[in-house]
Amino acid sequence: MLVRVKKGWELPEAQATPESVFHDRRRLVAAMGIGALFAAAGAGLPGRAHAAAAGAGEDPSAGLYPMKRNLKYTLDRDLTKEELATAYNNYYEFGSQKDIAEEAQSLKIRPWTVRIDGMVEKEMTVDIDALLKRMPLEERLYRLRCVEAWSMAVPWSGFAMKALVDFARPLSSAKYVRMETLADKAVMPGLRQPWYPWPYTEGLTIAEATNELAFMATGLYGKPIPRQNGAPLRLAVPWKYGFKSVKSIVRFNFTDKRPVTFWEQLQKSEYGFWANVNPEVDHPRWSQATEMVLGKPGRVPTLPYNGYGEYVAGLYAGLEKTEGDRLFR
Ligand SMILES: Nc1nc2c(c(=O)[nH]1)N[C@H]1C(S)=C(S)[C@@H](COP(=O)(O)O)O[C@H]1N2
Numbered sequence: 077m078l079v080r081v082k083k084g085w086e087l088p089e090a091q092a093t094p095e096s097v098f099h100d101r102r103r104l105v106a107a108m109g110i111g112a113l114f115a116a117a118g119a120g121l122p123g124r125a126h127a128a129a130a131g132a133g134e135d136p137s138a139g140l141y142p143m144k145r146n147l148k149y150t151l152d153r154d155l156t157k158e159e160l161a162t163a164y165n166n167y168y169e170f171g172s173q174k175d176i177a178e179e180a181q182s183l184k185i186r187p188w189t190v191r192i193d194g195m196v197e198k199e200m201t202v203d204i205d206a207l208l209k210r211m212p213l214e215e216r217l218y219r220l221r222c223v224e225a226w227s228m229a230v231p232w233s234g235f236a237m238k239a240l241v242d243f244a245r246p247l248s249s250a251k252y253v254r255m256e257t258l259a260d261k262a263v264m265p266g267l268r269q270p271w272y273p274w275p276y277t278e279g280l281t282i283a284e285a286t287n288e289l290a291f292m293a294t295g296l297y298g299k300p301i302p303r304q305n306g307a308p309l310r311l312a313v314p315w316k317y318g319f320k321s322v323k324s325i326v327r328f329n330f331t332d333k334r335p336v337t338f339w340e341q342l343q344k345s346e347y348g349f350w351a352n353v354n355p356e357v358d359h360p361r362w363s364q365a366t367e368m369v370l371g372k373p374g375r376v377p378t379l380p381y382n383g384y385g386e387y388v389a390g391l392y393a394g395l396e397k398t399e400g401d402r403l404f405r
């Protein structure tokens with residue numbers, strides 16, 4: 077997700093960005109299998125990350141897992157191996173490389189409160205465990221397609237975002253919900269990079285947030301979600317590029333103004349507000365036609381709306397005219 081203007085694939089190797097280096101490494105790793113990935117990501121990382129995650133045994137929500145799987149949401153592919161999905165992450169607060177899992181263990185996930193404010197009947201601050209008690213908990217199998225053209229398929233646990241919106245009671249004048257990640261300089265080294273517009277923010281229209289697919293994830297693989305994957309509360313919007321699925325949320329702000337998101341502030345032409353997956357609209361620097369499935373060799377075709385068009389295409393009917401390609405990047 078580095079910011080550059082030229083098309084990456086046109087550049088000679090010597091000028092390749094760290095990101096294209098990453099793409100090459102990921103391709104290599106996908107071809108070679110998990111063992112090679114761990115070797116590439118740094119010896120011993122997964123072992124240590126897992127030990128630290130086990131230390132999260134004090135998580136008071138642990139007893140809620142595993143949650144009952146909602147069988148409505150099915151996959152067209154195997155689940156990604158847990159060791160892969162939890163060791164190779166995008167979480168820029170902990171660094172712009174993929175191997176931040178160990179670093180992320182310093183994130184303090186209790187106590188954790190969520191602020192609900194802006195255009196709501198009553199602003200409030202709610203404790204995560206109190207919130208969990210009120211939400212309809214379940215597990216769902218979803219794909220995730222990163223804008224960088226890799227993908228995974230994982231079992232999230234949590235609750236429909238619609239339940240949270242109902243709980244927040246937005247005013248009818250609210251049109252968007254803006255979500256904000258924790259920004260804690262003491263534990264997040266990425267925040268020392270001042271060119272990023274911290275805190276990480278994302279946004280959805282209320283119609284998107286209340287679509288049945290929009291999911292708030294609190295768990296992964298039948299356990300509380302690991303810190304590197306966005307503990308204790310992150311978004312999962314599987315029809316949009318992965319950067320929309322904001323992690324470690326501390327605030328839901330209801331507003332009538334379209335939020336200008338973290339990545340949009342950095343590079344509007346590449347990472348916009350809508351960011352719906354579309355294999356026909358290339359990223360300015362690479363093709364979006366295919367994707368590398370984590371842990372699998374080769375590439376597979378990317379599907380419109382990441383395969384979720386039957387649920388969400390209707391949200392954008394009529395918007396094509398005014399928004400055009402912006403709907404898809
Ligand atoms: N706060 C925050 N949320 C974030 C990111 C981030 O850097 N910071 N990266 C995003 C991107 S680009 C992707 S692809 C997904 C990756 O989620 P995962 O690490 O659980 O696979 O998280 C998204 N949410």
Ligand SMILES: [Mo]
Nearest residue numbers: 222223318319
């Ligand atoms: Mo991403």
